[in-house]
Amino acid sequence: MELYLQHNTIESFIKSCSNINLAWASLIVEECVRLGFTYFCIAPGSRSSPLALSATGHPLTKCISCYDERSLGFHALGYGRGSRKPAVVITSSGTAVSNLLPSVNHFGTFVRYFFNLPPPGDRINARMVLTTLDSAAYYAMQAPQGPVHINCAFREPLDYTNQHWNVDCLLGLDKWFKNSEPYTKYVRMKTVSALGNYSCSVMEVLEIIEKAEQGLLLVGAIHTDEDMWAVALLARHLSWPVATDILSGLRLRKVVNSLPGLDKSILFIDHIDQILLSESAKNWIRPDVIVQIGSRITSKRVGMFLETSFPSSYILIDRHPCRHDPSHVVTHRIQANVAEFAARLCRCTFQRKRSRWTEFLTILNSVVCQEIMFQIHAKCSLTEPYVAHVIGESLYGDAVMFVGNSMVIRDLDMFGNGWMDYTTNGNNVMTHHFPDFVGTVVAGNRGASGIDGLISTAVGFAVGSNKHVFCVVGDISFLHDTNGLALLNQRAWRKPMTIIVVNNHGGAIFSLLPVAKTTSPQILEKFFYTSHDISISKLCAAHRVKHFLVQTKAELHDALVKSNMEQVDCVVEINNSIDSNAEFHRFMSMFSNYSTSQYLGYLLGVPRFKNEVDAMPVDRIDAVEYMLYRIQLSAPRTSGLSDGRFIHEGFVLKLRVEDNIVGFGEVCLYHFTILLFTCILHFFANIGCN
Numbered sequence: 001m002e003l004y005l006q007h008n009t010i011e012s013f014i015k016s017c018s019n020i021n022l023a024w025a026s027l028i029v030e031e032c033v034r035l036g037f038t039y040f041c042i043a044p045g046s047r048s049s050p051l052a053l054s055a056t057g058h059p060l061t062k063c064i065s066c067y068d069e070r071s072l073g074f075h076a077l078g079y080g081r082g083s084r085k086p087a088v089v090i091t092s093s094g095t096a097v098s099n100l101l102p103s104v105n106h107f108g109t110f111v112r113y114f115f116n117l118p119p120p121g122d123r124i125n126a127r128m129v130l131t132t133l134d135s136a137a138y139y140a141m142q143a144p145q146g147p148v149h150i151n152c153a154f155r156e157p158l159d160y161t162n163q164h165w166n167v168d169c170l171l172g173l174d175k176w177f178k179n180s181e182p183y184t185k186y187v188r189m190k191t192v193s194a195l196g197n198y199s200c201s202v203m204e205v206l207e208i209i210e211k212a213e214q215g216l217l218l219v220g221a222i223h224t225d226e227d228m229w230a231v232a233l234l235a236r237h238l239s240w241p242v243a244t245d246i247l248s249g250l251r252l253r254k255v256v257n258s259l260p261g262l263d264k265s266i267l268f269i270d271h272i273d274q275i276l277l278s279e280s281a282k283n284w285i286r287p288d289v290i291v292q293i294g295s296r297i298t299s300k301r302v303g304m305f306l307e308t309s310f311p312s313s314y315i316l317i318d319r320h321p322c323r324h325d326p327s328h329v330v331t332h333r334i335q336a337n338v339a340e341f342a343a344r345l346c347r348c349t350f351q352r353k354r355s356r357w358t359e360f361l362t363i364l365n366s367v368v369c370q371e372i373m374f375q376i377h378a379k380c381s382l383t384e385p386y387v388a389h390v391i392g393e394s395l396y397g398d399a400v401m402f403v404g405n406s407m408v409i410r411d412l413d414m415f416g417n418g419w420m421d422y423t424t425n426g427n428n429v430m431t432h433h434f435p436d437f438v439g440t441v442v443a444g445n446r447g448a449s450g451i452d453g454l455i456s457t458a459v460g461f462a463v464g465s466n467k468h469v470f471c472v473v474g475d476i477s478f479l480h481d482t483n484g485l486a487l488l489n490q491r492a493w494r495k496p497m498t499i500i501v502v503n504n505h506g507g508a509i510f511s512l513l514p515v516a517k518t519t520s521p522q523i524l525e526k527f528f529y530t531s532h533d534i535s536i537s538k539l540c541a542a543h544r545v546k547h548f549l550v551q552t553k554a555e556l557h558d559a560l561v562k563s564n565m566e567q568v569d570c571v572v573e574i575n576n577s578i579d580s581n582a583e584f585h586r587f588m589s590m591f592s593n594y595s596t597s598q599y600l601g602y603l604l605g606v607p608r609f610k611n612e613v614d615a616m617p618v619d620r621i622d623a624v625e626y627m628l629y630r631i632q633l634s635a636p637r638t639s640g641l642s643d644g645r646f647i648h649e650g651f652v653l654k655l656r657v658e659d660n661i662v663g664f665g666e667v668c669l670y671h672f673t674i675l676l677f678t679c680i681l682h683f684f685a686n687i688g689c690n
């Protein structure tokens with residue numbers, strides 16, 4: 001940087017470079033900065049020295065280093081996810097660059113663009129270096145965005161050694177030297193279409209959506225607040241049931257009004273995965289039109305359902321042309337900006353239809369939601385579904401989440417609390433929000449669905465997003481990327497991170513797969529679970545990272561509060577076991593299946609379910625009145641349905657049945673919901689289900 005400051009202009013600086021290698025490297029770094037690429041990830045190496053010296057010497061760059069190129073590649077990936085612009089990775093030749101391949105695969109099939117620069121020489125016009133950088137940048141930023149590779153064939157000298165070179169190779173750069181813009185500007189013409197100027201194919205899609213009787217809006221991974229906002233507006237406009245993936249940003253929602261409650265105009269079906277455990281529900285939920293926004297869906301159960309649901313139309317919208325259609329069911333593929341597509345549909349007038357199918361699906365979701373909440377909180381021990389259910393409540397202020405693969409992302413998708421009370425936090429206003437809720441940004445590496453490089457990616461995501469990141473990973477994922485702790489230690493240009501490690505001492509996901517039913521315990525332990533007794537606390541100590549070990553719900557709550565208050569990087573280790581985790585997951589699945597089947601059976605008038613309700617001693621409920629009460633406590637409840645808040649709440653009920661008999665009582669939120677559904681079912685029974 002001192003060398004830069006000794007010169008008044010970039011022209012004088014480059015012309016003063018001691019050799020042609022440093023001149024070319026300086027041109028490359030300067031053009032990157034002009035393109036907006038100011039974050040450099042530098043791996044130590046000899047052959048890349050000119051680039052490293054130029055990057056660290058530029059006054060507008062931010063540089064980070066790591067001894068592990070693999071971690072550095074994932075770190076750059078995370079930065080790109082958080083900032084929505086590329087990081088620049090500098091490595092030496094040989095196996096160093098090969099270690100970037102795992103992170104490249106997470107973008108897609110290798111690189112979007114490759115160029116092999118010739119060895120620097122003053123007989124080559126330097127403009128070629130700039131136009132090559134600009135072309136690579138254009139490819140990197142086009143949909144689908146991804147990595148590009150420029151090979152720089154530096155020869156000796158690789159340092160500041162003086163070696164004469166002819167500055168005539170800089171001819172034609174006068175204008176570039178005088179401004180601060182890239183040499184070549186790529187201009188994309190944007191097609192503007194008025195509402196009445198749609199193509200025939202778009203008009204066909206609008207007609208399909210308008211005529212849908214049982215439409216389902218499926219929301220996959222969304223990466224920006226703008227797209228989240230647009231999709232939520234579209235969901236409200238269509239009045240369709242909305243199934244949101246954990247990476248959509250709309251799966252975990254924070255209530256911001258004074259009285260927590262659902263936004264009635266958006267029919268979120270948060271627990272579609274658990275509803276589909278029921279065979280009767282799977283056979284009954286048959287949408288005639290599915291509109292999917294965003295890339296692939298996390299839930300394998302939902303994916304298998306899509307293979308057999310056979311809607312008459314399946315419309316997929318994403319900003320890139322790549323195919324996300326593993327089930328081969330997409331009938332209309334629209335390449336468009338999500339926000340633009342949603343805005344255009346919102347200009348159209350659709351007749352709002354609240355069919356019996358929609359109402360029943362909403363009821364089933366509420367039933368499963370309450371069942372999950374009751375079972376999770378009723379269990380005294382700290383379970384992995386409990387962690388997934390409550391972790392969103394720890395995202396204070398502008399905090400966001402980065403979630404690993406394997407079990408943790410599936411648990412969040414299945415058991416995450418869709419509605420969280422966010423009214424008690426003072427500084428929690430986001431730019432885009434509804435009157436009732438805001439979404440929660442959740443990011444992850446789903447390109448190859450692997451467990452490699454997750455800590456490194458999360459640290460990069462924290463730098464790029466400039467937000468407090470909660471990273472949730474499993475123990476095997478954590479052990480697979482302990483070099484990421486070296487990046488965590490370089491606390492620069494980011495807010496604190498909280499890394500939550502769900503440690504069941506092995507690969508718990510295999511205990512829930514079919515292989516666990518047919519394989520001996522010894523083989524499972526050694527070759528699938530990869531059971532271990534590695535001390536995560538000692539690994540953290542080696543990297544000087546704060547560590548909390550939690551084994552109870554109260555300890556988890558305290559650790560998360562401390563991590564937020566102390567504003568330091570920390571690892572929260574949640575101790576569990578594979579067997580207990582598998583048992584509780586099976587327990588949860590059983591109850592979700594049973595509850596869904598029971599309620600759906602009665603709603604559809606299946607005799608065996610109808611008889612069970614008709615056998616109740618009360619034939620008719622004439623009226624129900626209720627009043628919500630809330631009592632402030634000095635500490636969270638230690639029994640019953642406790643969600644960690646310092647309150648006790650419930651309902652005082654007034655129930656009037658036949659012969660004007662009136663009774664009073666008090667119930668908790670869960671049992672109030674069950675009673676309310678019972679009243680609804682009696683209403684359907686009395687008027688019929690036509």
